[in-house]
Amino acid sequence: MHIAVCIKQVPDSAQIRVHPVTNTIMRQGVPTIVNPYDLFALEEALRIKDRTGARITVLTMGPAQAEEALRKCLSLGADEAILITDKVFSGADTLATSYVLAAALKTLDARTPIDLIFTGKQTIDGDTAQVGPGIAIRLGCQLLTYVSKICELEPTARHIVVERRAEGGVQVLKSALPAVVTMLEGSNELRFADMPGMFRAARQEVQRWNRDSIGVELAQVGLKGSPTVVAQVFGPRPKAVKALRIDGETPDAIAEAFVDKLFADHPHLEDAMLEHLELLGQQGVKP
Amino acid sequence: MSDSLDTAAKPIKKPKRVLPERFKSYKGVWVFIEHEHGHVHPVSWELLGKGRELADKLGVELAGVLLGGMGEAVRELAAEVGAYGADLCYLARHPVLEDYRNQPYTTGLTELVDTYQPEILLLGATTQGRDLAGSVATTLLTGLTADCTGLDIDPSDRSLLSSRPTFGGSLMCTIVNLATRPQMATVRPRVMTMPARRPDRPLRVVEHGLQLDESAVVTKVLDFVPDVRADKPQLPFADFIVAGGRGLAKPENFTLVTRLASTIGAEVGASRPAVHAGWADVERQVGQSGKTVRPKLYIAAGISGAVQHRVGMEGADVIAGINPDPRAPIFDFANYALIGSAAELLPALERAFARRLAEARARRAQAAEETV
Structure with missing residues (x-):
């Protein structure tokens, strides 16, 4: 063989x-x-x-x-x-x-x-x-x-x-x-x-x-035998809007400030998270 | 996907290649509709969404291509092809095509391409799509670009611009195929957005009879063992993901990711270095060589944000990055920047989320009582 x-x-x-x-x-x-x-x-x-x-x-x-x-x-x-x-x-x-x-x-x-x-x-x-x-x-x-x-x-x-x-x-x-x-x-x-x-x-x-x-x-063979050709190479561009920096004296202060800001900016996230956790609880998954 | 990874600021420099006369009549955009055991893979619908956009730019028709066995189920799937945006569906049914096998599917799809001559053919970058795409492209001797994260049309010459990460995921590139047709590309699940389903859309079905012979097909399917859904992480469809990377520094710290994830009901993701270090299972890898995800919230802990990771998670609605380096690339595309050590911030976040969720639960319970 x-x-x-x-x-x-x-x-x-x-x-x-x-x-x-x-x-x-x-x-x-x-x-x-x-x-x-x-x-x-x-x-x-x-x-x-x-x-x-x-x-x-x-x-x-x-x-x-x-x-x-x-x-x-x-x-x-x-x-x-x-x-x-x-x-x-x-x-x-x-x-x-x-x-x-x-x-x-x-x-x-x-x-x-x-x-x-x-x-x-x-x-x-x-x-x-x-x-x-x-x-x-x-x-x-x-x-x-x-x-x-x-x-x-x-x-x-x-x-x-x-x-x-x-x-x-x-x-x-x-x-x-x-x-x-x-x-x-x-x-x-x-x-x-x-x-x-x-x-x-x-x-x-x-x-x-x-x-x-x-x-x-x-x-x-080689480049000549390749139907696909790289036409450009580029680095990713940063998003137009910069990331919002969350400041705080301690890790806990940063975490608290982030969670408050996150749910204030995206109120639907809190509902979605609670509903999802409830669903997981019903399926017997420990939160 | 945001367009920051779709195009470059620099103009495209195309090599000088001429499309041979015989390919000039190739028209239309095709999407291969992948299905197994009566279920269409969602990536096919996502590709119909993108395909619609490309077809409209070209002013041509969008077709779904469906190969399958003789049962009525396959015909019913054809109707769905219209609902997700196709103008027509090429349908080839034959007993030999009951289960996916490389040889008869390659023969079938190649014959359809030769007969109806599309200019673009898109397939999902799944185990089936990649198996088939590589075989069909080689049979047709045409160009195929794998795992594209962006597709567009160059209006100057109607050619397909396929973008994907390159050089180990540190940069992006745009690939063109100027001298053969169809221009083939595969795209991974969850990279393109799912189009709205509109069941009332008109659809033409073109049935194509294939001459296939089971005795000529060497490979036989002996069995199919479906995955038990529960024991595989469903990352691509998770709404919440907490992911960890090399910045966690120690394998023990990865448990902090798992703990925050369980507090907020999230799936656990990992960057390529974290998977390579053995901190997380390969099924949890997010990025070009792992899964593509589109959660509502993605928390990246100790992940630098290299292109190879970025292309897998940039479709998230909200991204929060945790990194001690304020200049880490993750902050170029995150919505929130938490500057600090992941080992300290993850437990703090666990406490903060737990408090906040407990409060919200109490508020809800009280509201429910008041309405009673």
Whole structure:
């Protein structure tokens, strides 16, 4: 069994600076991590490896420094790592990203057939949740998003049963391999890398693939292959009316003054609050 | 949503891209009507409200798109599509579409788009909407902007302007899709205002027959386990919210948020750092990567007010911020500024609200006695 895990290196903090002229992210100096949702995907793959001895390949599209994120995955137990990197891939939106990742996965599949593709439900920097579905469509695989649990996996019968978070409940779905599975947060608990794993990761080669390795059309990658374009970046503007500052000598004085002012300005709030508390009381919720 | 996050002061600089001839005939605004087990997700109605505005600016029709099983229930939902502002409803019913599954819904929605050619297609940024939007956009090879907090039309070229937070939620950006159609966007629940329901509005229903085959659909639904409503916080629909952030400094201090919340009958919310620190459950996270809320009162304790949080709660009627730093961004959009430590002010607020509510209760009881 061969599992591919698609990950992304993301900035660690919200303290990201933007270049004032080019409006692009200034990556220098911002600490990076593996997208936390992707780690749930990797852990799920590692658990399958523990049970079945599956082989795990991690892939990412990104700049040269994304190699660091791949090494982290190797230290946790992935067998092979591929960095898909090329100047022409930069500036990609989700459509162009899924095109490159799907092309890389096809190349990998031709070498060692892939049974399952895992990825996180979304990234913490883009928050789009669109690349997983994009990969599935481009590869003609089954798509299983927001998966909280893998109930059954039969590599020989080639089927998979999962629990999927749907609106208002959980769907239990039975599907076929190969499938793209996007994992929900909290679906498992991530292991720590051990010393042998870290040493192995430091020594191991991270393969580098470029546009020629995966045979892509230049018109479909990077900025050129992205139908969506950022037309402007802007900071939020303060509201026209400034916040009313509540003053007082002590915290209690401030609190009293605030509550009086709040209910004086918005008398309906008091009624709404009392009625709501009464309702909660009737439902047996202790106020 | 207030317009402070909708547009920038700077003019929009669009890249030079030409819309190919074959897309020029694409007309109309569509909203995908999401439903599961006979209930339409409220985000679909909210999108019809926004869609109405966009369609009117463009001078085109607004349509709801409804895919579902053969039961009469789906046809009844179609009538509602009109009540919330659509001019017409594209209705595609087929036994294969009984439950939501990615493959047949992608096939169905893609065929409808190819047949009737809308210029804009909006979906809710829910688990269903995001699953479907990503698949349909990739199938159509068109642009899709996720989790928009603002949508508008550029009158100069009729293009859709989609705003959303960017760079980890520290700034906003406006995204355009100039060379493909439809222009697709997802919007999260509670971001747009719910339009008034007017059952008397006229509606045209266009029934579209889809050729689908169950044997060709690989994924099967084995079961659906509905959530037990009570054990999930209902943040998006709460009238009162007390939320805590990193400024609380210690996990023990988060209980002060919970205590004030229970005194005033509020739900507990949290900022992303507070959730990441493990002080609150991820279900309680408010902001771009959490829930969007529209309460009557939102008390933000120890929350700085970064864009990523702001977009999730700016729809609140009244916002009170508690922060020791008078220059914290939260005070740029709060109605009341309580300058001080949240650890001291939260217990003080608990006492003040308790006193005030007890007085109000006593006044009410007395008034009730007098009328008897």
